[in-house]
Amino acid sequence: MDRLGLTLVILDYAAVAVFAASGALAAARRRHDIVTFGFFASITGVGGGTLRDLLIGAPVFWVGKPSYILVCLAAAAAVWAFGPGARREASLLWLDALGMAAYSVVGALKALSLGIPPFSSVLMGVLTATFGGVLRDVVAEEPSVLLRRELYVTPALLGATSFVLLRWIEAPVMVAGLAGFLAAFALRGAAIVFNLSLPPFGGRAPPA
Amino acid sequence: MDRLGLTLVILDYAAVAVFAASGALAAARRRHDIVTFGFFASITGVGGGTLRDLLIGAPVFWVGKPSYILVCLAAAAAVWAFGPGARREASLLWLDALGMAAYSVVGALKALSLGIPPFSSVLMGVLTATFGGVLRDVVAEEPSVLLRRELYVTPALLGATSFVLLRWIEAPVMVAGLAGFLAAFALRGAAIVFNLSLPPFGGRAPPA
């Protein structure tokens, strides 16, 4: 396997694992059983990449490879065994941030490597990064990450755009990937810590 | 490009633009930021066509062509700049009606042109016409258009059926397309203005 492929695979598994853990934490919050833990972990873990693969017409990445779902089930089992108690909410938020940052790069990388145009590859990064969390929130019937005030889509957009631009100027894939990941994670982290948000619509001229 | 292709493209962009605007208006109602405007506009604008393409096994129309998403972003920017204030709700309703009518024809047209049987082509028209709005309502956490009392699926069904039947008797695609569009829009418009609805289940024998 070449370096590009290896990067893709490692980031892919890492993103799957942390997103899966965030799905299991959502199941923990509602005190679900172990099977539902596995189900939530799996759809959150592979949901974003599944949408990406369907949209770009690639074989869905986990269907031929049990290892991805096994990673999700292991993450679910870990959350079940070592459930983080009082720190659960914060863990969920930060795991989601890690998964989002990794997937913004992975999604764009896979799209680029299959010959998708750069602009659409950025969008694939954003969708891959956000859709797993959206799916988790929909099935868990929690308020969607998309509707929160702090930046969420924006960090994914920053990460994917940075990565695609750096690849465009022929930066090595490791450099571009790391830069994209860090950019996305740093902005999302700042958004969580400082409650950063973009000005809302109408914020410039509030109704009297 | 032949006439069929041109019709498809023009209607496609028009439907994308108005649906995208309706998505941006949903974001405006919740006072979201500009990135979320773009996100909502994009998924509403291309959601129905994306489902259609996945179901009929065609390459997803916007992935290889940035222009579709650029139209969505332009619609989002326009709503942000000229946000319609008090008329927002009504605008959303009527834009949604326009997009629905156009997509009921576009969805059926694309399916027919790829050799999908007429009956399934009607269904593709209906799905294309309704799914963008459903997606918008799900991510915006608003009551789904599907659950409103006034006719919504029915006009899409009328538009797609009219179009497919007219094509079946070999009417020119322009004529069939315009007839289908007008039928769908007129019925949906009447439903909005006169609050038209079909008799509900059990309406014939109300509980005592």
Added chain:
Amino acid sequence: MDRLGLTLVILDYAAVAVFAASGALAAARRRHDIVTFGFFASITGVGGGTLRDLLIGAPVFWVGKPSYILVCLAAAAAVWAFGPGARREASLLWLDALGMAAYSVVGALKALSLGIPPFSSVLMGVLTATFGGVLRDVVAEEPSVLLRRELYVTPALLGATSFVLLRWIEAPVMVAGLAGFLAAFALRGAAIVFNLSLPPFGGRAPPA
């Protein structure tokens, strides 16, 4: 058509019909009109199999064959005509159980027959069995079957796993299919009647 194909087709139509009826019952509960009955019946009836086909890269089963949707519409018409009144809730629950059990086998069978690995075939069975109901609950804005306490995913998992294991040891497809169906239905039925559930997370150490 060989025996495998015939089994697949019969179970497929049966599962489509009962799930479609459960969709129409959900529409009845909200007193929707006949078109919405048909819409709900169709997406519930074919939703699970559609997801399966998209994931395994097969042509979506109902697009080329109007008969599947016609079965859904017939089920919707039957519910409309003979609406079960006071027994509606119970009917919905049991029809859903039948559809779930049939689809857990059908989903796994189709995946296996297309060369999908056994582990992923089990997952396809579970997704096929559960996704139609999830979709029904999302569009009807009802609490998702996934969030109920009694076993729901577990019976689907049992049915699909039994079927795949029996096929693995080369049991005839009829035997494996019937065993899988009965296992899933019996467990789900017991869950409904006796309100069975797995221990919830944290159940072993309830908060003081």
